[in-house]
Structures are given as structure tokens and as C-alpha cells.
Amino acid sequence: MARVINFSAGPATLPLPVLEYAQKEFLDHEGTGMSLVEHSHRGAAYAEVHAETKSLLRELLDIPETHEVLFMQGGATAQFALVPLNLRAPGESADYVMTGAWSDKALAEAKITGDAREAGTGKVDGKYTRVPKQAELDLDAKAAYVHYTSNNTIMGTQFPYVPDTANAPLVADMSSDILCRPLDVSKFGLIYAGAQKNLGPAGITVLILRKDLAERSPDTLNKIFRYSTILNGDSLQNTIPTFPVYMVRNVLRWVRDQGGAAAMEKRNLEKAGCIYDMIDGATDFFRCPVERDSRSIMNPVFRLPTEELEAKMIAEAADAGMVGIKGHRSVGGIRTSIYNAMEPSDVQKFVDFAKAFAKANG
Amino acid sequence: MARVINFSAGPATLPLPVLEYAQKEFLDHEGTGMSLVEHSHRGAAYAEVHAETKSLLRELLDIPETHEVLFMQGGATAQFALVPLNLRAPGESADYVMTGAWSDKALAEAKITGDAREAGTGKVDGKYTRVPKQAELDLDAKAAYVHYTSNNTIMGTQFPYVPDTANAPLVADMSSDILCRPLDVSKFGLIYAGAQKNLGPAGITVLILRKDLAERSPDTLNKIFRYSTILNGDSLQNTIPTFPVYMVRNVLRWVRDQGGAAAMEKRNLEKAGCIYDMIDGATDFFRCPVERDSRSIMNPVFRLPTEELEAKMIAEAADAGMVGIKGHRSVGGIRTSIYNAMEPSDVQKFVDFAKAFAKANG
Numbered sequence: 001m002a003r004v005i006n007f008s009a010g011p012a013t014l015p016l017p018v019l020e021y022a023q024k025e026f027l028d029h030e031g032t033g034m035s036l037v038e039h040s041h042r043g044a045a046y047a048e049v050h051a052e053t054k055s056l057l058r059e060l061l062d063i064p065e066t067h068e069v070l071f072m073q074g075g076a077t078a079q080f081a082l083v084p085l086n087l088r089a090p091g092e093s094a095d096y097v098m099t100g101a102w103s104d105k106a107l108a109e110a111k112i113t114g115d116a117r118e119a120g121t122g123k124v125d126g127k128y129t130r131v132p133k134q135a136e137l138d139l140d141a142k143a144a145y146v147h148y149t150s151n152n153t154i155m156g157t158q159f160p161y162v163p164d165t166a167n168a169p170l171v172a173d174m175s176s177d178i179l180c181r182p183l184d185v186s187k188f189g190l191i192y193a194g195a196q197k198n199l200g201p202a203g204i205t206v207l208i209l210r211k212d213l214a215e216r217s218p219d220t221l222n223k224i225f226r227y228s229t230i231l232n233g234d235s236l237q238n239t240i241p242t243f244p245v246y247m248v249r250n251v252l253r254w255v256r257d258q259g260g261a262a263a264m265e266k267r268n269l270e271k272a273g274c275i276y277d278m279i280d281g282a283t284d285f286f287r288c289p290v291e292r293d294s295r296s297i298m299n300p301v302f303r304l305p306t307e308e309l310e311a312k313m314i315a316e317a318a319d320a321g322m323v324g325i326k327g328h329r330s331v332g333g334i335r336t337s338i339y340n341a342m343e344p345s346d347v348q349k350f351v352d353f354a355k356a357f358a359k360a361n362g
Numbered sequence: 363m364a365r366v367i368n369f370s371a372g373p374a375t376l377p378l379p380v381l382e383y384a385q386k387e388f389l390d391h392e393g394t395g396m397s398l399v400e401h402s403h404r405g406a407a408y409a410e411v412h413a414e415t416k417s418l419l420r421e422l423l424d425i426p427e428t429h430e431v432l433f434m435q436g437g438a439t440a441q442f443a444l445v446p447l448n449l450r451a452p453g454e455s456a457d458y459v460m461t462g463a464w465s466d467k468a469l470a471e472a473k474i475t476g477d478a479r480e481a482g483t484g485k486v487d488g489k490y491t492r493v494p495k496q497a498e499l500d501l502d503a504k505a506a507y508v509h510y511t512s513n514n515t516i517m518g519t520q521f522p523y524v525p526d527t528a529n530a531p532l533v534a535d536m537s538s539d540i541l542c543r544p545l546d547v548s549k550f551g552l553i554y555a556g557a558q559k560n561l562g563p564a565g566i567t568v569l570i571l572r573k574d575l576a577e578r579s580p581d582t583l584n585k586i587f588r589y590s591t592i593l594n595g596d597s598l599q600n601t602i603p604t605f606p607v608y609m610v611r612n613v614l615r616w617v618r619d620q621g622g623a624a625a626m627e628k629r630n631l632e633k634a635g636c637i638y639d640m641i642d643g644a645t646d647f648f649r650c651p652v653e654r655d656s657r658s659i660m661n662p663v664f665r666l667p668t669e670e671l672e673a674k675m676i677a678e679a680a681d682a683g684m685v686g687i688k689g690h691r692s693v694g695g696i697r698t699s700i701y702n703a704m705e706p707s708d709v710q711k712f713v714d715f716a717k718a719f720a721k722a723n724g
Contacts (some may be wrong), residue, residue, distance in 0.1 A: 006394035026385040033366035037563035040370045073435035077600035081584035172575035201399035203603030238439035241565030317456045
């Protein structure tokens with residue numbers, strides 16, 4: 001079948017050249033006579049992949065020497081549990097900035113093993129239609145860390161700024177917008193991201209950890225869950241999911257070849273602008289529930305006049321080869337996930353389709 | 363390059379038809395116009411893969427209704443931590459049968475969060491050259507569970523029997539020999555296995571859990587680490603590594619097409635017999651350090667007269683297209699990992715090579 005345009009929220013579309021490259025050498029990784037998936041995680045072939053993946057992340061995000069790249073398993077959800085277990089000492093509390101389902105889950109896991117509190121919220125009239133501004137944050141000066149979700153895939157919100165948390169280390173769940181634009185990594189104590197949106201397929205979690213924070217990992221925590229273990233073991237203390245890392249490397253090579261994080265930002269602003277312009281240019285038919293300053297450039301969401309029209313649009317889009325635009329089941333509506341890999345020309349196709357749909361059904 | 367014969371201990375060789383199948387549809391999964399790795403873990407395409415993988419495991423291992431198949435992340439090492447956290451209540455102790463590095467690690471993680479004790483050992487003169495017999499097990503009648511490693515990849519040992527633990531649930535790390543032969547799953551409380559030996563690539567852990575044991579998962583444990591969460595969420599409570607599961611499904615289809623677990627046992631006995639016959643037929647040159655009844659049919663290990671000869675054999679084997687035969691760094695020697703996917707004809711090639719090597723260097 002012809003390639004469809006895939007607006008899924010994650011796992012998500014990947015660059016076609018990346019898929020083609022992986023397919024081509026799937027049976028014979030770099031002339032070694034075996035597939036990458038068959039190589040030992042301790043052998044030379046995978047060691048090169050591992051080192052290059054870390055090196056590309058360092059280069060593309062301009063990661064300072066104070067920070068190290070780690071790979072873990074379990075996605076952001078495992079980090080919801082592991083961040084407090086590693087970074088919060090007994091008796092300490094942690095701050096959570098609330099922007100929807102993901103921060104809700106992160107806070108809930110943190111509360112199971114200790115103290116944690118809300119330090120700001122984007123909730124308005126019961127809905128997370130915005131992110132709080134810096135001045136609205138209510139920070140505990142003694143917090144073990146401050147946690148926030150930089151982009152919310154369900155509500156279609158994104159922080160336009162990096163929160164200033166004074167002395168408390170800033171921890172960010174960047175699963176859905178890491179590498180969507182340049183970033184000042186020095187502002188963060190920890191960044192973590194499941195790979196399956198901007199970085200690759202599902203199955204690996206990227207962490208960027210300020211190295212001194214690994215000293216907080218307590219002896220009472222199982223070794224395999226300590227950041228110190230992963231840091232000291234170069235993420236190879238046990239068998240790493242080699243294929244997901246390999247795919248992340250291939251995606252990062254593609255990002256580099258496109259021009260890096262700055263080129264991604266330009267591309268993403270163009271794509272998101274295209275969709276938001278369409279919405280704002282036809283407010284009699286389209287409506288974006290998100291406050292303008294909080295709009296995501298990764299997951300623009302919008303509503304049509306009725307749920308029936310939304311269902312009709314989803315069906316007609318699929319017929320036209322555009323899939324995955326149904327909003328999350330908890331909020332409904334339309335969601336267009338346009339991560340780094342999404343081509344601007346494909347977004348333009350969708351916008352043309354949506355405008356024609358509005359004209360025919362408005 | 364021509365395909366090499368890969369004796370790596372894991373990640374390990376996979377069936378060539380499985381790799382070819384995955385390669386062929388890598389860009390277009392079953393005519394959906396996108397790669398499996400791009401599909402949502404909540405969409406119909408992956409749902410089919412998920413259900414079929416579970417169903418094939420049930421069929422091939424004849425899993426009774428009392429047990430459920432779960433998928434988790436983090437490999438066996440994460441389970442070293444999670445088994446006691448889920449199955450051992452405060453004040454309880456757990457029993458560990460010791461057979462080498464993997465049970466050492468499992469016991470060490472268990473001791474971090476509570477009481478655990480050795481309940482038998484295969485250690486002789488400081489080395490794990492055998493597995494203990496049933497009569498040698500020293501079981502605590504009140505143990506929360508009894509844990510053992512069914513096959514040790516480093517020492518080349520394997521249990522020829524399933525331990526009888528009376529009322530205590532039996533927990534097995536079967537990472538390196540699951541599905542190597544038929545199994546009476548009803549004897550187990552929990553079986554867990556990293557996929558990267560007999561089941562597929564690295565990145566997914568298969569659990570077979572007696573469902574009533576999920577009730578033990580305590581509220582004090584983070585939700586994402588509770589077996590009850592995984593059981594109730596059908597392993598889809600968060601994003602699952604879709605590609606590793608897909609590859610496991612493809613391997614299981616291959617196992618089924620070969621004749622199932624019984625056919626694997628026949629094939630594995632033939633391969634292992636071929637190697638052990640070679641060793642026992644030339645004891646002036648080859649020496650297997652493992653007691654006869656404890657020999658693994660997955661990872662036969664042996665020594666040559668000198669370490670220099672071992673290094674020479676490893677180098678000459680590589681020149682002849684046979685890789686991964688170097689023993690684990692902690693023990694040295696030669697190790698031939700011959701998991702399900704290893705072709706008997708390739709083992710025969712190795713044996714022919716090894717016999718010629720013995721003749722030339724003996």
C-alpha cells in the first residue's frame with residue numbers, strides 16, 4: 001500500500017530514509033554477516049552504535065560536560081517512579097507543575113513513596129487548556145526537585161519557556177518534544193524522554209542527567225533502579241534494547257543531516273503555524289481550546305462544531321490516506337501530532353483537506 | 363557479507379526466515395502503509411500482534427488458565443528487583459537456589475529490600491560446575507517463594523528437573539532456556555525471561571504469572587512496578603516496546619511451524635549431543651568442566667589444554683565464519699550458545715572445525 005500520512009501521537013511516524021536504511025541492512029549490519037538485533041550488546045558492532053547515539057545527542061542538544069546521556073527502559077512511566085526514588089531523600093518533598101494526565105501520573109507515583117506537592121497548575125475551569133506562567137509557579141525553596149512536563153500530547157499544550165527553579169534541580173519529562181528545538185541543557189538537573197515520538201521507536205528511554213545528581217541514588221533502592229548504576233555502567237550494566245537504540249541513532253543522523261535542532265525548530269514552527277493559521281482563519285468552523293501562548297508545536301488540537309463532524313472528518317481523512325487524527329479518548333476532538341519526522345508537505349496536504357472539509361460542511 | 367554462524371550468548375542468532383519476513387514488511391506492515399514501529403500501541407495493527415504473541419506462547423507452552431502472559435521492560439535484571447518487591451510481604455523471607463552469577467545478582471537485589479537466604483547451591487570448590495539435586499535443597503517451609511535460574515549461560519549448567527517446593531510458589535528465571543523444551547507451567551508461580559536468547563531481540567521481558575499471585579503486589583510499590591498493574595492493563599498500561607514484541611511473535615510462529623516445544627527439544631538435544639560427544643570423545647584435548655547431569659543444552663562450555671590454544675581456536679573459528687565462541691570474561695574457555703534458532707547443520711560445521719583443530723593442535 002502507498003505510504004499513509006501518520007499523525008499518531010506515539011509511537012509515531014519516522015523519517016522514510018531512516019526506515020529504508022534500517023530495512024536495507026536488517027539482515028547484514030555493516031557487513032558483519034548478521035543483523036544488528038543478533039549482535040551482542042557487548043560486541044564491537046553495537047558498541048559503535050551506542051557511542052555514536054550518545055555522541056549525536058551531545059552534539060545536537062549541545063549537552064555540557066556536567067551532564068551525561070543514559071539509556072533506560074520502561075518509558076516515562078518508569079521514570080515517574082524512579083525520579084523520586086533517586087532524587088528525593090527521606091523527609092524531603094518534591095514540586096510538581098501540573099499540566100494534565102502525564103503530570104497527574106507523575107505526581108501520583110511520587111506520592112506513593114514520599115512527599116510531593118503541586119507547585120502550579122494549568123487547569124482552568126477543570127481543564128488543562130494552558131500552562132502556568134513563571135510568575136504563577138508556587139515553588140518550595142526546599143524542594144528536592146521541581147518536575148514538569150514540557151509538552152502535553154493530550155491537551156496540545158507546551159511550555160514556551162523553561163521554568164526558573166532557583167536552586168532546586170529542574171526535572172523535565174520531554175518525551176513528546178525533546179529535540180523539537182534547541183535547548184539550554186545546563187538549566188536542567190534531569191531530562192527524560194521515551195523515544196517513541198521524536199527520537200525513534202518504542203523501547204528505550206533517553207535520560208540527560210546532571211552527573212552530580214547520581215550521588216543522590218540511595219543504597220536502599222535496588223541497584224538496577226539507581227541512576228548511579230546506569231551512569232557508572234554506561235547504560236550497559238545489563239542487556240540494553242539494542243534495536244531501539246540503533247533506530248534512535250539513525251533518527252539522530254537524519255536530524256543532523258537536516259541541520260540539527262535549529263532546523264527542526266524552523267520546520268516545526270512552519271508546520272504548526274500552518275495548522276494554527278487554518279484554525280484561526282476559520283473560527284466559525286475550527287476552534288482551538290488551548291490558550292495561544294500555550295499551544296504545542298508538536299500536537300495541535302482543535303474542535304469542529306459537533307462531534308458528528310469530528311467523526312466524519314476522521315473517517316474522510318483516513319480515506320484520503322491521513323490517519324491517527326482522532327483526539328485522545330479522554331478529551332475527544334482532532335489531534336494532529338506533527339513531530340520532527342512529519343514532512344511539512346504532508347501537513348500542507350492535511351490543511352488543504354481540512355479547509356475543503358470545512359467548506360463542504362460549514 | 364555471507365551470513366556468519368553466531369554462537370553469541372544473547373542477544374543471539376535468530377531464525378533467518380524470521381529476519382527476512384521482518385525485513386520484507388518493515389516499511390509497510392501488513393498493507394497498512396506504515397512500518398510496525400510507527401503504529402500506535404493502542405491501534406488495531408499492534409493489537410493483533412499483541413494478542414497473537416500471547417496466544418502463541420499459551421499454545422506452545424501449554425499455559426493453563428490459572429496463568430497469564432505479561433510483558434514488561436528491563437530484562438531479567440529488573441525482575442531480580444521486582445520479584446521480591448511484588449511477592450514477598452514485610453517480615454517474610456524468600457529462598458534462592460544458587461547456580462552462579464545470575465542467581466548471585468538476583469539474591470543481592472532481593473536482600474536490598476528484605477530477607478532472603480540461600481536454599482541450596484551448585485558451588486563445588488568455589489565454582490558453580492553443577493546444579494544442586496532436589497534432595498540437596500534446603501527449603502524454608504515459610505518462604506514467600508523459591509527462586510532459581512533454570513539455565514546458567516556463563517557456567518553452562520542447566521537444571522534437568524523442575525524443583526519441588528511444596529507450598530512455596532516456584533519462581534524461575536528462564537531467560538536463557540524458555541521454550542527449549544516442553545514445560546509443565548502449572549508447577550510455577552512465576553516464570554520470567556528476557557527475550558534476547560530463545561524468543562527474539564533484546565527489549566522485552568516475558569512473564570508467565572499465576573494470576574492469584576498478583577494479589578500480593580503491595581500498595582506501597584509504585585504502580586508501574588506492580589504485577590497487578592501489568593496483569594490488569596494487559597501489559598498496555600503504558601507504551602509497550604512494539605517491535606520487540608512483534609519479533610517475538612515472528613519467532614514463535616517459526617517455533618510453531620517447526621513443530622513446537624517438542625520439536626525444539628529434539629533439535630536442541632541433537633545439537634548439544636553433537637558438541638558433548640565431541641568433547642567426551644577427545645578428553646585428551648577437550649574438557650567440559652560441568653558435571654554430566656548438569657550440562658546445559660543451550661550453552662555447552664569446554665576448555666582446551668591451554669588458554670593460548672583457546673585464543674587460537676577463537677581466532678580461527680572467526681576466520682571460518684563462526685563467531686561468539688569466547689567464554690564469558692569471568693570464566694574464560696569456549697562457549698557455544700546454541701539456542702533454538704541455531705541450525706543443527708551449523709553446529710555440525712563447528713564440530714567438524716573443532717575436531718580438525720584438535721587434530722592439528724593436539
